[in-house]
Amino acid sequence: MAQAVALAHDDHHYTSTGLSTWKVGFWTFIGSECLFFATLIATYMVYKGRSVTGPYPHEILDIPLTTISTFVLLMSSLAMVLALDGVRRGSRKLALLWLGAVILLGSTFVGFQVYEFSHFVHQGLTLQSNVFGSSFYVLTGFHGAHVTVGIIWMLTLWILAFRNRLPATDALKVEVAGLYWHFVDIVWIVIFTLVYLIQ
């Protein structure tokens, strides 16, 4: 009976393959996002070491600080899968807890980035300073914008859960949001290595 009710409320659409149209569409979007970030990363790599004036990457990049923000973003991904697990179990309490954790950790990451950018500007690195500044701010700035969009998305899910409108049958909504959040995380894994660690 419970399963029949759950299926009756399952208004998600499925393709002829049995796959959710939401997920097929969203994985296609993620594939296109790979190319978007690839262009930004390629631009950074091409202009790497071509700045004729400072500040240069080795003078300005703060590895300990960025390591903490990387850890924060990785933990937000963990919180995201735990939030999905909570929603699938039909636990409003777990959903609120872990979606709240994702919002908090994501906001902390953006806070680190705002601090980093303002610190770099004070040290003389702006978008116009040199090619390192231009490519660095565009790459990490677009990533930060993606994280911000993700935080807003998580906030809407948290409000839905708070108003008791995120039942287990709507777990797909959280799963798709989670795919976006994890993608933002893997992009940062690449940026952290190529920009910060391999200087």
Add this chain to the structure above:
Amino acid sequence: MSVEEALGTPGAGPGSHGDHGREEAHASPAFYWTIGAILTVITAVEVAIFYVPSAQPVLVPSLLLLSAAKFALVVLFFMHLKFDSKVFTGLFSAGMVLAMFLVVALVILYKVLPQHPSGV
């Protein structure tokens, strides 16, 4: 704990899609915590390698390898690609392969091949 032990029956959870259950599998929270711990350890190793002078000759390959490991763990387990439909793997792989080709091609064109005297 093996991956098989950590995972429940696909499509059996309250949020499952019944006949559409082949898309998904549910792992236990303990399994996700294990993956989170592994990701933390790998990040710590990356930073340690960065600061160890004797590791400098192998710095770039080591960091690329560790980064690829973190990337794979997130994609396979947090994004559930390991247990999801192969269609999703194909969609993501197509984007990734094109993206990597783009980066490698541009780096070869602008950094490896000899440049025109004008710098263009």
